[in-house]
Amino acid sequence: MSNGDRAAMLEKIGVDSVDALFVDVPESARRSGTVDLPKFAGELEVEAQLNAFADQNISPAKVPFFVGAGAYRHHIPATVDHIIQRSEFLTSYTPYQPEIAQGTLQVLFEFQSQVARLTGMPVANASLYDGSTAAAEGVLMATRVTKRNKAVLSGGLHPHYRETVETLAHAVGIETEACAVAVDNEADVLQHIDANTACVVVQTPNVFGTATDVTEIAKAAQAAGALLIVVVTEVMSLGLLKSPGEMGADVVAVEGQSIGVPLSYGGPYVGLFAAKEKYLRQLPGRLCGETVDADGERGFVLTLSTREQHIRRDKATSNICTNSGLCALAFSIHMSLLGQTGLQRVAKINYAKAHAARDQLVTAGFEVVTPRFFNEFTVKLAKPAIAVVEALAIKNVLGGVPFARLQNEPGFENHLIVAVTETVSDADIATLVATLKEVAQ
Template identity: 65%
Template sequence: MRYLPHTDTDRKAMLEAIGVASIDDLFQDVPEAARLDGLIDLPTKQGELQVERALGAMASKNISAGQAPFFVGAGAYKHHIPATVDHLIQRSEFLTAYTPYQPEISQGTLQTLFEFQTQVALLTGMDVANASMYDGSTACAEAVMMAARVTRRNKAVMAGGVHPHYVEASKTLAKYSDVKISVTDPDVADLSAVMAAIDDETACVVVQTPDVFGRLHDLRALSEAAHEKGALVIAAFTECVSLGLVESPGAMGADIAVGEGQSIGVGLNFGGPYVGLFACKDDRRFIRQMPGRLAGETVDADGRRGYVLTLSTREQHIRRDKATSNICTNSGLCSLAWTIHMTLLGERGITRLARLNHEMACALADRLSAIEGVELVTDTFFNEFTLRLPRPAAQVVDDLARIGVLGGVPASRLYPGKFEDLLIVAATETNTDGDLVAFEKALRGVL
């Protein structure tokens, strides 16, 4: 029996205080199609054994990423995570790690955050990295807000190839500020439209490489054009393994690099929790406006090395109106997993991993594009590319799943009403030659 302490009078008073007529009004931003109308079609009561059996039967209808040839990406990727990662993060000093308010008893947590920042900075070619974000999309949104604060401008230009989830997250934050976001046509492969949209009021331009379709971009010309107008360049990525081979955002002139770190140390996990990466140039203006936390190295009164929170601009540490974000600590365990996996790989390991991903994707692209009616539309790519199919891609994906191949993400799922014939396909080191053969055979069959 549930205990509900609020009376009808209490509820009425609270609703009046916030200015709504009913509790249902609180959910008006949720589309009606996404709302539950009535109870879920499940028995109202069952014994524990019956519940386990019923839910187990329902779950068995799904095909998990490890049960079939898997080529789904578009922002979340299946990679091998060494067993060592899971073993180490479960050590007691890490498993319950929280915000290190008291540095004298949180040296382990602070040191891992410091190592994490160092690895992120090296990988992105930047000078300074923070101690993680929620995920890549919120890191991107926070970067847009940071650029507006740094430049004191209120216009952001986002390339059409930026993942739609990153665009929507940025628009959500911008909705409650003065920042105006414009997005170029995602069907245009080059960055000319982005460069043309930069003016004297532009705070930043956001471009993703590899982008949502898998296309790689050289950011040098864009960086020069943006800097001439006083705008910052935010380079986003969804596949951090690509930075083992692709030139880093810092080397191409970006001011801020943001992205998703899930590919290293963090499983697919049904979409989360993930870990956002955020790094920038060594500029006092940038560092003071960077969201989240920054762990630093120092020495104690006896000259011994120690770690502290050098900057902490979240609302739990400073006045709420002065906070740059409300990034919390539940990504701490994911950032630890990322750090451990990256440490196990090392510099040569991440390069070799990236090479394996690229080689597997090239082999798959060659196989699939040789099928009659299938066209490879991505000129350059890392481990993800886009195909044009002779049938609607969503139907093809469903047909492939029915015969045991998870064959990618229809572009129309990310862009409703557009790109009906485009299929986004990802390959990683977890795929085998047998997987490639199975995908080719299955795709020939359903087409």
């Protein structure tokens, strides 16, 4: 491409330089110059260099690991990876032709059934990209249902989810109103509801770990003609806590990563999406159904597909192009292996270990500010949490997520979000407490 070509393209899109295209990327995140790599190298040398880069990472499996805040380390049975590596699953794509995609359609149908049961909702779709985009799709859906134009976002909503919702909402002209950040004040959303409110978005357990019964919030929102969207970032919590459906949710958006999907440096993950049956035709993505064929045999079909590729563009309710199919399969396999009893058992272990960790931290003199939680809570330290986490990492302890890493909010610089799953041992907890006492007090 010539300089003239570049100049013509920049002029067409209305910017002065290529650098102007990256104005939203912070200066601190930009690289000046090229990466210091050799111009060429053999495969053996490249492999050695990449392994050296990889060795600079600290593996969650090798050190005490308490990182959560939306992505969690859980034990995944080896059977999950073994099954998804089978060629009929690994290479499967969108089931456009049901007569040759019965296996894929059945897997998605079973997946939907599991998600509906887990969330306590009557219908679920065949998955979305991740929890944050599922939340954003819920907001878009609520505006279609209510013919209103404002979304109220709880102060306990994960900042990354809030930013995702705000980005998509801005693109289509939806107003968003975010409540003040709070460890435990989900009901604050009710003060922001007016005649233009399409939905109220509440997360439980919230980003600080606080678990909330949102039954009364659901009643108040619905009385005002708005929908309640419940966000869950730790799907394992649904093995123990009351389901969103039981609490009156209209829409549920969940990150399903904790079941069957490894951390993988942040993705790909799998978004779970469920709703009341009366909103079925407004669901984003696709929905698979069970039927019988001409011979009366059990069969599966693509019952609902709302993407613009399938129907008139102006009637589409989604531009979701796929459904994280392999991750959805991994979720479904892990759920099948666990069963209801297994899921509840793992959830109880998470709850017990987290509360044991909380008790030891409190005994050691730390202030835990989360009043009710599943497997994640927030510690308010005496100094900035970012510096403390860096000091912990030097001592080979991955001690949690500073809230300031997620959002620069005055008054929350010292808040450290700590997640404790079944993969954490008693020795890990003791190490965290002892090391925190060294670097944070």
